[in-house]
Amino acid sequence: MEKVKNSSVYLEEVHLKYLALMSIISGLNKSEYLRSLIDDDMLKNEDIVKQFEKLLY
Helix, strand or coil: CCCCCCCCCCCCHHHHHHHHHHHHHHCCCHHHHHHHHHHHHHHHCHHHHHHHHHHHC
Protein backbone atom coordinates (compact mmCIF):
# COMPACT_ATOMS: atom_id res chain seq x y z
CA MET A 1 0.00 0.00 0.00
CA GLU A 2 1.32 3.41 -0.92
CA LYS A 3 1.16 5.95 1.88
CA VAL A 4 0.66 9.58 0.99
CA LYS A 5 0.58 12.46 3.41
CA ASN A 6 -1.97 14.84 1.98
CA SER A 7 -4.07 16.28 4.76
CA SER A 8 -3.87 18.13 8.05
CA VAL A 9 -6.27 18.19 10.92
CA TYR A 10 -6.54 20.77 13.67
CA LEU A 11 -7.26 19.17 17.03
CA GLU A 12 -8.03 20.79 20.36
CA GLU A 13 -5.91 19.86 23.38
CA VAL A 14 -8.67 17.60 24.70
CA HIS A 15 -8.69 15.68 21.41
CA LEU A 16 -4.91 15.27 21.50
CA LYS A 17 -5.03 13.90 25.04
CA TYR A 18 -7.81 11.48 24.11
CA LEU A 19 -5.92 10.38 21.01
CA ALA A 20 -2.76 9.75 23.03
CA LEU A 21 -4.67 7.78 25.68
CA MET A 22 -6.61 5.65 23.23
CA SER A 23 -3.54 4.92 21.13
CA ILE A 24 -1.77 3.62 24.25
CA ILE A 25 -4.78 1.51 25.24
CA SER A 26 -5.13 0.08 21.73
CA GLY A 27 -1.41 -0.58 21.32
CA LEU A 28 -1.25 1.51 18.16
CA ASN A 29 0.59 4.73 17.47
CA LYS A 30 -1.54 7.84 16.99
CA SER A 31 -1.56 7.68 13.19
CA GLU A 32 -2.48 3.99 13.21
CA TYR A 33 -5.26 4.64 15.72
CA LEU A 34 -6.72 7.46 13.60
CA ARG A 35 -6.57 5.27 10.49
CA SER A 36 -8.32 2.47 12.38
CA LEU A 37 -11.13 4.86 13.35
CA ILE A 38 -11.51 5.96 9.75
CA ASP A 39 -11.40 2.37 8.48
CA ASP A 40 -14.10 1.34 10.98
CA ASP A 41 -16.25 4.27 9.93
CA MET A 42 -15.75 3.46 6.25
CA LEU A 43 -16.91 -0.11 6.82
CA LYS A 44 -19.90 1.05 8.85
CA ASN A 45 -20.96 3.49 6.12
CA GLU A 46 -19.90 1.44 3.10
CA ASP A 47 -23.28 1.58 1.36
CA ILE A 48 -23.61 5.34 1.76
CA VAL A 49 -20.02 5.90 0.61
CA LYS A 50 -20.56 3.82 -2.53
CA GLN A 51 -23.58 5.94 -3.49
CA PHE A 52 -21.60 9.17 -3.16
CA GLU A 53 -18.55 7.72 -4.91
CA LYS A 54 -20.75 7.04 -7.94
CA LEU A 55 -21.87 10.66 -7.97
CA LEU A 56 -18.43 12.15 -7.39
CA TYR A 57 -16.20 9.87 -9.44
